[in-house]
Amino acid sequence: MPILNLPILCLCFLGAQSLTKKGDVNAQLGNANANQLGYNPDDVPTETALKDFSGDWLFHVRTTSCHGDAFDNGANSYISRTFLPILSICSVGLLCLSWKEKREKEVYRLDEKNEKNEGRSEGLPDSQADESSNAESQGERSQRTSQEKSKRLFHVDFARICAVMCVIFEHSGGVSYTHRNVGFGLWWALPYLYVTSGMASMMSKSSIVGYVMRLLLVFTVGTLANLFADAVTHRDWSHDFGNTIFQMFFVVMLLIMAPLAEPLRQALRQRSRSDDGPNPLTSGEEGTAWSTGWTFAFMMLWGTISCAALAFFVRGFTGDSEIERTFQDEKVSRWIQFYAPVLRHTPIILVHVGGTLFLSLLATLVCHDDNTGVVGWILLAFSYLQMIVVPWDQDSFAHLVNLNIVGMVTFQWPLAGSAMIARLVNAYWPFLLMFLCLDSMPDMWGRCDVHSPYSTWERFRMFLGEFTLVVCFIAGAFTPSDPKKVTPWLNLWSLYAYCFHVMWYRLFGSPYGAIITFASIPLFYFLLMSDKSSKPDSGTDGCGLGNREIRGPIAAGLEQNKVRKHVAVCLSHCGPPSCTLKDAETDCACLRCTMFCMSRGSYVDACLNNHTRDLCLDYQKYINSTELCEVDCDAAAGLPFSVFLTFGLLCSSFLFA
Numbered sequence: 001m002p003i004l005n006l007p008i009l010c011l012c013f014l015g016a017q018s019l020t021k022k023g024d025v026n027a028q029l030g031n032a033n034a035n036q037l038g039y040n041p042d043d044v045p046t047e048t049a050l051k052d053f054s055g056d057w058l059f060h061v062r063t064t065s066c067h068g069d070a071f072d073n074g075a076n077s078y079i080s081r082t083f084l085p086i087l088s089i090c091s092v093g094l095l096c097l098s099w100k101e102k103r104e105k106e107v108y109r110l111d112e113k114n115e116k117n118e119g120r121s122e123g124l125p126d127s128q129a130d131e132s133s134n135a136e137s138q139g140e141r142s143q144r145t146s147q148e149k150s151k152r153l154f155h156v157d158f159a160r161i162c163a164v165m166c167v168i169f170e171h172s173g174g175v176s177y178t179h180r181n182v183g184f185g186l187w188w189a190l191p192y193l194y195v196t197s198g199m200a201s202m203m204s205k206s207s208i209v210g211y212v213m214r215l216l217l218v219f220t221v222g223t224l225a226n227l228f229a230d231a232v233t234h235r236d237w238s239h240d241f242g243n244t245i246f247q248m249f250f251v252v253m254l255l256i257m258a259p260l261a262e263p264l265r266q267a268l269r270q271r272s273r274s275d276d277g278p279n280p281l282t283s284g285e286e287g288t289a290w291s292t293g294w295t296f297a298f299m300m301l302w303g304t305i306s307c308a309a310l311a312f313f314v315r316g317f318t319g320d321s322e323i324e325r326t327f328q329d330e331k332v333s334r335w336i337q338f339y340a341p342v343l344r345h346t347p348i349i350l351v352h353v354g355g356t357l358f359l360s361l362l363a364t365l366v367c368h369d370d371n372t373g374v375v376g377w378i379l380l381a382f383s384y385l386q387m388i389v390v391p392w393d394q395d396s397f398a399h400l401v402n403l404n405i406v407g408m409v410t411f412q413w414p415l416a417g418s419a420m421i422a423r424l425v426n427a428y429w430p431f432l433l434m435f436l437c438l439d440s441m442p443d444m445w446g447r448c449d450v451h452s453p454y455s456t457w458e459r460f461r462m463f464l465g466e467f468t469l470v471v472c473f474i475a476g477a478f479t480p481s482d483p484k485k486v487t488p489w490l491n492l493w494s495l496y497a498y499c500f501h502v503m504w505y506r507l508f509g510s511p512y513g514a515i516i517t518f519a520s521i522p523l524f525y526f527l528l529m530s531d532k533s534s535k536p537d538s539g540t541d542g543c544g545l546g547n548r549e550i551r552g553p554i555a556a557g558l559e560q561n562k563v564r565k566h567v568a569v570c571l572s573h574c575g576p577p578s579c580t581l582k583d584a585e586t587d588c589a590c591l592r593c594t595m596f597c598m599s600r601g602s603y604v605d606a607c608l609n610n611h612t613r614d615l616c617l618d619y620q621k622y623i624n625s626t627e628l629c630e631v632d633c634d635a636a637a638g639l640p641f642s643v644f645l646t647f648g649l650l651c652s653s654f655l656f657a
Helices: 002-036 047-051 078-097 103-121 126-150 154-171 175-179 182-203 208-233 241-273 286-314 320-329 334-339 346-366 373-389 396-412 418-439 456-474 487-508 512-519 521-533 553-572 588-600 610-624 641-655
Strands: none
Touching: 078 286, 078 346, 078 373, 154 175, 154 182, 154 241, 154 487, 154 512, 175 182, 182 241, 182 396, 182 456, 208 241, 208 487, 241 286, 241 346, 241 396, 241 487, 286 346, 346 373, 346 396, 373 396, 373 456, 396 456, 418 456, 487 512, 487 521, 512 521, 553 588, 588 610
């Protein structure tokens, strides 16, 4: 066999030699063509030299520097003013079609009906067969929903932490990373930050008032830190306070969106609690009807605003003259002058954001339970198609707000096909990486996510990469694990870093500002570890020792071992799969089952005390950082059976005394 392999190796060697020679010839021809254009490939290319290659639509670009001041199809063109109404009408139509039930489900229900008829043939009454079938379907649905919501979303933790790191790079002197889209940062850093914020608003258990108060606290801390740095460096912050707020405008966006998106949040939660089908308007419950009435009212409000803004946009109204006259005649800060063009496109902003809120609220009213997975796809298409076909300078602000709304919707209603996308990406991620490399445009310089490229083809490539990474993230394709439990303290660090990294940069410059920010990571690790080291590790400490004074320490120790054994046996039957006390730290379903086993798992004693309560609250707080976990840490499953038995015996003794 080795002798037979020799000819094959020789052919491979000769083929490699010929390809190398051919590559050298092509390189020489390329160098000759480049020299004819006055460009040496070994030198850093100039913008003029790059434009000479703009005819190559795959490896080179026409937009060598993104300024957002010129487009092949501007926002005020006839194509844009025709496309946006058509896109809006099609999006509404698709959502209305989602009211219908899937045909596959009809076949499933026919099979279910046949099974029900078989139950009748076995002698079961009609009502009992119906109740049994409904109970099974509702049980499967609730079990599936519980499993989806109880799984910790580690990709949300990592996305938030890594996105803050990218923001630190940009704001602490590393602008070249974003201007060259290094690591595809323009395609995922800010989009992931906005999507995770939308998911976090859905996972939050606090009311709108508590949520806003926490945001105000974060905003105040970050702004005061920047103001301190401006005062120390003697920057004229009084005439340019926008740059003092700076990165905290992201929190301002969250503060504005909190009340605006609150009806959507409540509507999505109401749909998750409702088992009455696709249209809650038909529900007879008073609470549900009241909630649905408010949802309908806010849907009509945003629909009216979107239609009015769309009418102004189609008529060509922008407000350029009024804004330009205002900022020419009055002295305003440089920051306001820079972002003033955003206000020129107020009608498009209202259509973009208001239309997304309208579509989301409409979906909560008309979308069938079987079709909720398509809602996220419709919202993504509504946003990304506008970015490609209807461009305007700094249009990413409205687009990112839309991604915040998409994060809310897709957290409650995962994208259709998410499981398949996750499997394919996990299996073939090297091909995805090669696709993103080909789709990227290394000749392009600047914040091309904020200032869109000139041509439609280049905008398509720009937002195709972002769309791909956003879909993979929402689908859970980028789901890491956290065996060392680093995300809890890194989440705290990321909040600190976001608030203070600009202050450190303005005080110490580049690169020392970023170094100081990242150097604080070990501090958060040691603070959290020292806090955990003061707590006992066992979840059953102090349990089974009620008779210690009567029976002595040896008997009490034996009973404590019994409690531990009984709780372990109870935990082994949780699930599937079985869980342990360690799993309860990150899994909401396992935490609920653990508290049940603590309460009822042993006939010796109910293992509910201050220690188990503190552990439960700590685990619940950790899980609530990325998902909603409802568990009663005081008495998760009520009193143990022995208490009811004792109470029954006492009552019988009084009755028959």
